[in-house]
Amino acid sequence: MSLRSLYGNIILDHYKNPRNMGELPEADVVVEARNPLCGDELTLYLKLDDNQRLAEVKFTGVGCAISQASASMMTVAVQGLPKEEAEELIQLFKQMVMGEAELDAEAEARLGDLVSLEGVSQLHNRVKCATLAWNALQEGLEEFARGGSRAELVEKAD
């Protein structure tokens, strides 16, 4: 994998112009996630509607291009999705960046721009950067199911 394909236009665009960045005061769940190994920090805000759809997803935080772009693209991808579909997308995305899935045409269509992060699967020490936001989303949905509104996620070393 070449550097230019990892740091391609889509990733750099989301890194430099992150979508849905900012706080969401009316959020149902707020997840504070961090990766102590590299210092990445991310706060994820989730608002669900009455039909358990992700009505609004926003984030704040600091981190590398991979973690920031991944978070930005995720907020776009899951906006409006029913909870179950969001959970399926989380699994699919994680399988992709961990190199555990051969992507067929259907999977690629579901992932859309997120496919640009596939190269991370060849960089073992960057996988956690890509999954931080997604693990935070998973944690947030579980916290919502438990009836809570605040969750914390600290990534562990391998």
Next chain:
Amino acid sequence: MGMSMPMPKGSSELEQAAEQEAAGECSWRRDFPIFNQPYRDGIPLTYLDSAATTQKPQVVIDALSDFYSHTYATVHRGAYELSSQVTDRFDQVRAKLAQFLGAPDERAIVFTRNATEAINLVAYAWGLDNLSPGDNVVLTIMEHHSNIIPWQLMAHYRGIELRYVEIDQQGELKLDQLAELIDEHTRLVGVTHVSNVLGTVNPLPEIGRLVRECSDALILFDGAQAAPHLPVNLTELEFDFYVLSAHKMLGPTGIGALISRSELLEKMQPFNGGGSMIERVELDTATWAELPYKFEAGTPHIAGVIGWGAALDYLTQVGMERVLDHELALTDYALARLSQVPGIRIFGQGQKMRLGVISFELAGIHPHDIATILDHHGVCIRAGHHCAQLLMKFLGVPATSRASFYLYNGRDDVDRLVNALMEAVEIFR
């Protein structure tokens, strides 16, 4: 076989050396087998993480292998010839280390796992008995976590206060602040000899005198980042504890040392209890072995000590003055070249003396992205907080990139670093 042909080899070797010299390669690099092979996809290894740990010369690798192959046995149980020989070699390394550091008191050289364990030894074996609520320990903002956390643990156990000396714009310790922080309740002052982030060489003679003049506080110097890179002469220093690690100076991991004074160590309780450190054991009590064995419980890392001895021999043969000169020249070159990279900010410039540890940030590019791009070019640097989160906070950055040099690095390494950084700038443009 008859006589061999007169060899043109000598001259071609000389030519090769001259070529390498011209390319900015370093002649000592050939002593390190890891550099005699391509790193990845045919590109050379550009190893710029010696502040974390150093590569090993063939002589150290051979010393370990020979020791395990031919003369391995335990130490200090001299019931048979082999063990006596190993014990002699083991204690000869202690003498070598004394010589290397100008440490006058061999009995006060204790082998530990590393510098971290040596500081923990001081914190527990001295601190638990000698610190009480109301006392304080003065540290600096540029300490490695290994010289902070043991004292935070003492704050937990003994209710002491921790005080921190800050740094100025140039990356030097504020010595006037050090003088202000020390009072009659200060029991220990802990200062790193060389910063593992900024490369700053702290003025230990001045700090030692200053502490002695205004207090009875003990002095601990962390030499982990210094002893590998510059000549150390402890006889010229006011100090009570000096610690270092072998793996940062071409030796094996898992071995380090505490250098102290016998009369001080005599008064301290042991750190670890176990075999080798006792004289006589009763049901409820025991008496301690003589120094330094009182602090060396359990079977030590014998091979580690033997390997460290080989590393000390190698460094002595090269000469620490030459090691330092090489590093200072390379650091000057690196600072000049790095300053040409657009958007770079180098932390700690303008110190009176600084070694080849260069921390920097590039505007708009996270250290981990820099590290990934550099790794693609075979350039290994550290990205993160460098076990110095207090300093990161003080500098106002979550993380930095850090390139650090040793005697096997040359100008060609710096050139490859700069070229790779230029590509990072280009990608993120």
